[in-house]
Amino acid sequence: MMNLNQLVLASHNAGKLKELQAMLGDSVQLRSIGEFSQVEPEETGLSFVENAILKARNAARISGRPALADDSGLAVDFLGGAPGIYSARYADGKGDAANNAKLLDALKDVPDAERGAQFVCVLALVRHADDPLPILCEGLWHGRILHAASGEHGFGYDPLFWVPERNVSSAELSPADKNQISHRARAMDLLRQRLGLK
Numbered sequence: 132m133m134n135l136n137q138l139v140l141a142s143h144n145a146g147k148l149k150e151l152q153a154m155l156g157d158s159v160q161l162r163s164i165g166e167f168s169q170v171e172p173e174e175t176g177l178s179f180v181e182n183a184i185l186k187a188r189n190a191a192r193i194s195g196r197p198a199l200a201d202d203s204g205l206a207v208d209f210l211g212g213a214p215g216i217y218s219a220r221y222a223d224g225k226g227d228a229a230n231n232a233k234l235l236d237a238l239k240d241v242p243d244a245e246r247g248a249q250f251v252c253v254l255a256l257v258r259h260a261d262d263p264l265p266i267l268c269e270g271l272w273h274g275r276i277l278h279a280a281s282g283e284h285g286f287g288y289d290p291l292f293w294v295p296e297r298n299v300s301s302a303e304l305s306p307a308d309k310n311q312i313s314h315r316a317r318a319m320d321l322l323r324q325r326l327g328l329k
């Protein structure tokens with residue numbers, strides 16, 4: 132299909148790069164699009180799929196190489212699926228701490244039973260910028276939003292995401308454990324099957 136020893140990762144998020152590279156192991160080397168450009172494309176899509184494809188095409192265009200993108204986010208039941216595709220921009224670009232504070236505030240006094248949420252990850256792989264057939268893989272991870280942050284691992288909303296199957300927050304999981312069960316792990320599992328890497 133394509134030379135997969137190396138892929139450009141269409142992401143400026145160091146947490147994603149670390150997780151995805153750990154999942155792929157030595158077989159595929161991910162090179163960050165940050166090596167080629169610091170300009171982040173505007174995520175104008177209305178879905179994770181559209182934004183993942185948009186980021187992958189942009190990175191393939193800039194690098195001239197096959198590119199993998201990850202569009203992900205947190206969909207909170209009580210908020211009708213928000214912040215969803217706007218997760219990174221929830222607190223107007225002020226970063227993870229501000230996003231987490233805004234989410235806690237939005238769920239103030241909401242009881243546990245109504246704090247269900249899922250992390251969503253869509254991976255898009257394009258062979259070149261105008262690829263008419265991107266490979267798309269999706270993963271979901273169900274949990275609940277805590278009342279306060281807990282844990283030091285991971286990134287983004289991890290300190291607020293309670294993982295029922297482990298009885299800890301996702302920021303309390305070791306990186307290796309998170310990479311076994313997360314939304315990103317599920318999407319990557321499908322991608323590796325699609326690419327014949329497993």
Ligand SMILES: O=c1nc[nH]c2c1ncn2[C@H]1C[C@H](O)[C@@H](COP(=O)(O)OP(=O)(O)OP(=O)(O)O)O1
Pocket residue numbers: 141142143144147171174201202203204205218219220230250285286287288289313315
């Ligand atoms: O495993 C995760 N653990 C915690 N938080 C997570 C996770 N996965 C996604 N998230 C959050 C971070 C960010 O608020 C949003 C992704 O936004 P998203 O646009 O896909 O990524 P980004 O802007 O950080 O980097 P980039 O677009 O360059 O790949 O969802």
Ligand SMILES: [Mg+2]
Pocket residue numbers: 174219
């Ligand atoms: Mg983004």
